[in-house]
Amino acid sequence: xxxxxxxxxxxxxxxxxxxxxxxxxxxxxxxxxxxxxxxxxxxxxxxxxxxxxxxxxxxxxxxxxxxxxxxxxxxxxxxxxxxxxxxxxxxxxxxxxxxxxx
Amino acid sequence: xxxxxxxxxxxxxxxxxxxxxxxxxxxxxxxxxxxxxxxxxxxxxxxxxxxxxxxxxxxxxxxxxxxxxxxxxxxxxxxxxxxxxxxxxxxxxxxxxxxxxxxxxxxxxxxxxxxxxxxxxxxxxxxxxxxxxxxxxxxxxxxxxxxxxxxxxxxxxxxxxxxxxxxxxxxxxxxxxxxxxxxxxxxxxxxxxxxxxxxxxxxxxxxxxxxxxxxxxxxxxxxxxxxxxxxxxxxxxxxxxxxxxxxxxxxxxxxxxxxxxxxxxxxxxxxxxxxxxxxxxxxxxxxxxxxxxxxxxxxxxxxxxxxxxxxxxxxxxxxxxxxxxxxxxxxxxxxxxxxxxxxxxxxxxxxxxxxxxxxxxxxxxxxxxxxxxxxx
Numbered sequence: 001x002x003x004x005x006x007x008x009x010x011x012x013x014x015x016x017x018x019x020x021x022x023x024x025x026x027x028x029x030x031x032x033x034x035x036x037x038x039x040x041x042x043x044x045x046x047x048x049x050x051x052x053x054x055x056x057x058x059x060x061x062x063x064x065x066x067x068x069x070x071x072x073x074x075x076x077x078x079x080x081x082x083x084x085x086x087x088x089x090x091x092x093x094x095x096x097x098x099x100x101x102x
Numbered sequence: 103x104x105x106x107x108x109x110x111x112x113x114x115x116x117x118x119x120x121x122x123x124x125x126x127x128x129x130x131x132x133x134x135x136x137x138x139x140x141x142x143x144x145x146x147x148x149x150x151x152x153x154x155x156x157x158x159x160x161x162x163x164x165x166x167x168x169x170x171x172x173x174x175x176x177x178x179x180x181x182x183x184x185x186x187x188x189x190x191x192x193x194x195x196x197x198x199x200x201x202x203x204x205x206x207x208x209x210x211x212x213x214x215x216x217x218x219x220x221x222x223x224x225x226x227x228x229x230x231x232x233x234x235x236x237x238x239x240x241x242x243x244x245x246x247x248x249x250x251x252x253x254x255x256x257x258x259x260x261x262x263x264x265x266x267x268x269x270x271x272x273x274x275x276x277x278x279x280x281x282x283x284x285x286x287x288x289x290x291x292x293x294x295x296x297x298x299x300x301x302x303x304x305x306x307x308x309x310x311x312x313x314x315x316x317x318x319x320x321x322x323x324x325x326x327x328x329x330x331x332x333x334x335x336x337x338x339x340x341x342x343x344x345x346x347x348x349x350x351x352x353x354x355x356x357x358x359x360x361x362x363x364x365x366x367x368x369x370x371x372x373x374x375x376x377x378x379x380x381x382x383x384x385x386x387x388x389x390x391x392x393x394x395x396x397x398x399x400x401x402x403x404x405x406x407x408x409x410x411x412x413x414x415x416x417x418x419x420x421x422x423x424x425x426x427x428x429x430x431x432x433x434x435x436x437x438x439x440x441x442x443x444x445x446x447x448x449x450x451x452x453x454x455x456x457x458x459x460x461x462x463x464x465x466x467x468x469x470x471x472x473x474x475x476x477x478x
Contacts, residue, residue: 016379017121017124017125017128017310017312017313017314018125018128018129018132018313019129020132020133021377021379021419022377022379022380025371025375025377025380045125045129046121046125047122047125047126047129048129048182059310059379059382059383060386061309061310061382061386062121062310064115064117064118065118065121065122065125068118079383079386079387080364080383081368081371081379081380081383082364082367082368082380083364
């Protein structure tokens with residue numbers, strides 16, 4: 001379990017298995033919600049999460065893999081691709097500079 | 103622990119491992135899917151039974167499947183292991199396998215040609231790994247000014263050796279394995295046993311092993327079959343968007359009220375956008391629904407078997423549009439019937455299950471929300 005302050009988040013990585021399907025869909029959504037926040041939102045295959053990621057957002061089913069690949073990072077997992085509270089948690093933490101655990 | 107959450111990390115170490123391995127296989131294939139589609143379109147249009155048969159352009163089909171596609175996979179496999187240098191050596195090694203597959207291997211007194219997709223998945227990463235070992239050994243020991251010379255000659259010499267070894271060694275072995283796997287699939291199809299595959303494929307799919315199964319196993323076998331027969335049913339086992347559509351439809355009409363509004367958007371992303379991952383959580387939040395997925399998947403595959411349907415290339419992403427693009431001329435009935443049957447059967451079974459269990463589902467969802475607030 002790691003914590004990061006929302007103020008320190010510069011790069012959010014959405015990870016899915018291939019890094020080309022569902023993660024791309026989520027990038028578009030999250031990017032819109034974080035517009036104007038000086039935060040980069042990118043997508044990646046879960047097995048090759050870039051080392052400069054601050055927060056990793058991944059589906060519960062891939063959470064174990066994500067934690068293994070990036071053990072030092074904040075990993076936020078979600079259940080639903082649309083309207084999951086996990087996304088609200090990330091957006092809120094970044095917008096209000098609150099700590100984000102995961 | 104509520105069932106809405108897929109089993110925790112500790113119990114699913116095997117899954118993470120399979121996922122990583124499968125993810126690696128898929129990562130070799132998925133970036134090159136555009137080339138598969140190009141090949142599929144050229145095949146669908148110009149082969150003798152295509153939309154606008156053209157003998158001249160049909161000549162593109164063979165070399166593209168025997169050379170372009172495997173070498174792209176091998177190149178990408180090498181790249182994943184060791185960047186650009188890995189990619190080059192991986193591609194050279196793959197060329198050895200691919201050319202061997204084109205020339206053919208004698209199996210049971212018959213020369214069998216094999217499009218070397220499995221061979222590429224071995225030779226590409228192997229080439230990348232070997233040059234990585236070499237680079238690691240000589241790092242810091244090359245006299246100044248000789249870096250480029252050493253770099254070029256090491257890749258060239260290792261590549262040449264690997265191309266020969268792949269041509270002689272890996273190719274024939276893979277040809278025999280591919281041929282045996284092809285015979286096994288043929289046996290399953292001939293005896294109408296192929297629908298049983300759904301019992302494994304559908305649960306594995308919602309555990310996010312979808313790409314591993316399709317791109318790692320089914321598609322390479324399908325491509326080999328398509329090269330011989332012009333089409334393959336194997337492309338449709340995992341990719342059929344019908345059952346997911348049926349499931350989301352059932353949720354839309356009969357799911358828990360709090361979930362219903364998200365279903366239409368998910369249907370569009372799943373059925374038209376081809377991102378099947380969007381429906382997996384709807385199964386995982388009420389795992390008994392896997393029965394509906396298996397029922398729909400089996401019925402769909404049975405429909406494909408009975409109508410003799412197949413696709414010319416892998417429909418990826420698994421969108422209805424990708425299906426239409428790679429359906430051979432005159433086969434639309436069987437293909438669309440299978441998609442429709444899959445959707446209807448899953449919808450009906452899921453509806454029954456949702457109606458019976460929907461009260462149990464609500465608290466489970468609350469639990470799922472709660473776990474988000476209290477980090478697990």
